[in-house]
Amino acid sequence: MRKLIFGMNVTLDGYIAATGDDIGWSAGEGPDSSPGDELFQWWSDRVDATGLALYGRKLWQAMSSHWPAAGERPGAAPAEIEYARRWRDMPKVVFSSTIDKVDGNTRLVTGDAVAEITRLKAGDGGPMDIGGATLAGAAMRAGLIDEYAIVTHAVLVGGGTPFFAALDGWVNLNLVETRAFPGGVMLTRYETRRRRSR
Template identity: 65%
Template structure:
């Protein structure tokens, strides 16, 4: 059975994006970028909601060709292109991007498909996008949370956590600090 991870950068008040889908409040250091690169390289399948897919696919297909791209950005772009991706959306149309970017489009029940994918063999999966992760969270499918908190309050926007029907107990696996006061906490869901 595959493990499902959910992790993103978030503000101290718990948002992954400020109002207007603003994500410019985070200032990633080289060390933090390297951390995320290593996290992505360990993933066997990325699960994206539509909005995060549109953000990622607007830059990373050619991220290694951008002016000033350093070795870590080149590696991230190549890994992004090579890693299999499942995109969950009821509004996107499948196009030639699915073969070029190693992605499949799912338009049906996301929780049922994530459950099916999780039951299969392979490396860990990472869910990206707060709405898709929220559905997986409510269904009890998340095995690990990687919370990278930036020292900024944005006052609203897209929350990292969704409302749950009950408690989910977690075990702390790791705490780490990065330059600029950024703090990582990694938790595992108690089963």
């Protein structure tokens, strides 16, 4: 069975995007607040370790509009070139009923997302990452997420798109890692505590 991980940058008050889909807060402001190269490398290494990435439409459109050509831009840093290559090479599945095609190393699913994620989890392969609030929320409510990787930034935005979906019941978690990055950014990783079958 494959492991399903939901990891994103999050504000201290729990949002992955501020009102109006604004994610400018994740870049930080001022010379001492940006998490910079260390956090970027952490995300790049996660992409490299991902067997399959699952995207909702909005996140897919944001990533695919930038990363396929980002490493070829004049002045691109070595870390950007590496991330762009890793992202291009990583197999991806996009879940959407409003677009009709995707490109690159990507497959489109227009049907039942929970059923397809359940099928993918049952297969062989490396860990799967899931991104996008609506898609991850559906997987969360279905009990499919095995790990949460929460990269909390020291900013309050007061509203927007929440990281956690509304749930029907409690989900117990085990803390497996904490790590501090520059600029007051904190990684916390939790694994879902599964009930053991009798």
